[in-house]
Amino acid sequence: MNDIIGYKEVEEYVLNVQGQDVILDKDVAALYGMETKVINQAVKNNPEKFPESYIVTISSEDKSELVKNFDRFSALKHSTVLPSAFTEKGLYMLATILKSPRATQTTIAIVETFTKIRELSKTISQLPDVQEERQQKALMERSGEILTEILDDNTLDVIGDETTIEFNLAVMKIKHTIKRNKREKSTA
Numbered sequence: 665m666n667d668i669i670g671y672k673e674v675e676e677y678v679l680n681v682q683g684q685d686v687i688l689d690k691d692v693a694a695l696y697g698m699e700t701k702v703i704n705q706a707v708k709n710n711p712e713k714f715p716e717s718y719i720v721t722i723s724s725e726d727k728s729e730l731v732k733n734f735d736r737f738s739a740l741k742h743s744t745v746l747p748s749a750f751t752e753k754g755l756y757m758l759a760t761i762l763k764s765p766r767a768t769q770t771t772i773a774i775v776e777t778f779t780k781i782r783e784l785s786k787t788i789s790q791l792p793d794v795q796e797e798r799q800q801k802a803l804m805e806r807s808g809e810i811l812t813e814i815l816d817d818n819t820l821d822v823i824g825d826e827t828t829i830e831f832n833l834a835v836m837k838i839k840h841t842i843k844r845n846k847r848e849k850s851t852a
Contacts, residue, residue, distance in 0.1 A: 674695065674770075677691040677692075679730070681722060681726050681730075682723075684751055685778070686751055687749065688722070688749050689747050689749065690747060696762060714754060714757060717753060718753045719749065720749045722747045722748065756771075756775070780810055783810055784807060787803055787806050790803055791807075
């Protein structure tokens with residue numbers, strides 16, 4: 665499979681479970697174009713590379729919550745096996761084990777996505793503490809830029825497409841408009 669994996673594809677798999685941003689083993693497998701058992705076998709064969717903070721075992725309660733809130737996890741409902749979830753560090757370590765062009769490309773997308781999510785979170789968390797309007801505006805602009813990077817899939821086919829994203833936070837409301845134009849095709 666030669667499809668390019670981007671922020672958008674990875675970001676939709678990131679969940680917050682037990683207070684951590686993670687990706688479930690079945691979703692990691694989907695991103696890497698492998699079966700879940702291959703991912704879990706790689707972890708089982710390299711236990712020294714996956715300390716406790718690298719992989720989270722999903723509790724029965726967490727599993728029930730996932731099944732209740734996400735249709736894509738309906739297959740977990742009757743499973744007797746509790747899924748694993750990879751933290752950011754676990755995903756980095758997994759990248760050292762999986763060797764294929766798709767694995768390399770997927771790892772880069774995962775690293776970039778987690779970095780952007782962390783940067784966006786940091787930028788937004790700074791906003792309530794900044795009193796100066798110029799600094800607030802700069803932080804909001806940077807938040808918008810990060811959102812654009814996360815959501816930009818680099819495959820723009822429509823001329824004049826416009827997307828507006830609004831976040832209503834307890835402290836403020838962020839509205840960011842993304843205007844896109846069709847890319848010029850290379851003649852090379």
